[in-house]
């Protein structure tokens with residue numbers, strides 16, 4: 483997972499040279515007065531759990547996504563876990579997801595006593611390849627969780643059609659895709675349920691952990707509300723076995739403030755991506771990210787591919803430029819999931835990507851001069867294209 487850097491800007495030369503992989507400080511500084519003002523009454527009232535501040539955020543976020551209900555939770559992992567529990571599947575039910583995702587997608591499936599079944603990805607979008615989906619569907623398949631990886635919507639139309647023809651549920655892992663669009667619709671409105679994370683470095687991030695499920699199905703919304711709060715609607719009356727997975731009021735207040743800026747921040751990310759695309763496509767040896775037809779990504783991450791990643795990482799580090807790899811070890815090769823019985827070679831496209839992807843610095847407040855420093859570092863490390 484992305485590390486959240488708290489980077490202080492000073493006038494010293496070495497600090498100026500530095501281009502962090504991710505930087506929240508400008509965003510938090512510009513909003514800190516407003517945030518403190520929103521938190522003060524919560525501290526004074528002691529209403530830290532639930533209440534109007536939480537339901538206000540839920541209403542706003544549901545509306546933002548184009549869904550009827552939002553059930554806020556304490557993490558994206560909890561959202562994936564509860565979305566599956568809400569479907570009340572039999573133990574051992576198979577749930578299909580992409581081999582190339584953050585480990586939490588598979589964790590959510592395993593926590594719900596289901597079996598993760600992995601599918602390889604489309605080499606250009608890094609998202610679950612719908613062409614490979616049919617082969618993975620068995621008599622035990624109950625749900626598919628496409629991940630909108632790096633902020634680009636998965637092939638929801640194709641996936642939705644395959645799922646609908648077989649009565650299989652679809653849940654979006656939208657944890658990297660707040661505000662991402664496909665054919666004019668927003669992530670969160672493509673499937674029966676969608677799971678979001680508000681981890682600080684996500685496009686919409688809390689000042690701590692947070693998450694949510696959005697859905698337009700009232701009975702699923704009801705069941706998720708029970709599951710997140712000890713199976714209880716009325717205090718000390720517990721209808722079903724539940725969890726303590728609530729979002730707290732302080733995080734909800736912060737998210738309500740930050741949600742107002744999300745579209746602007748996503749647009750800034752898109753502008754940065756456009757400039758990276760233009761400049762990096764002039765350098766040979768770099769594969770820039772592809773946009774699927776109809777998709778309007780939000781660039782949670784800007785991921786390129788290079789042949790010699792170790793050399794590129796070294797060159798960037800030497801110039802004080804941060805980078806990341808999302809993700810270096812695919813889910814099927816993680817010791818935590820060795821019980822699934824997968825082996826090296828099972829998902830060749832995911833494995834090849836895992837060896838050559840590198841995520842460049844990307845956050846809304848990144849300056850043109852910082853971006854130019856990243857681009858010239860890559861230009862120095864790789865040859866110019868002959869045209």
Ligand SMILES: *Cc1c(COP(=O)(O)O)cnc(C)c1O
Pocket residue numbers: 556557558559560583584586587629655657658678679680681691692693
């Ligand atoms: C961040 C993330 C999650 C998990 O979210 P948390 O809030 O960290 O639990 C799940 N899936 C994907 C794709 C993510 O990026």
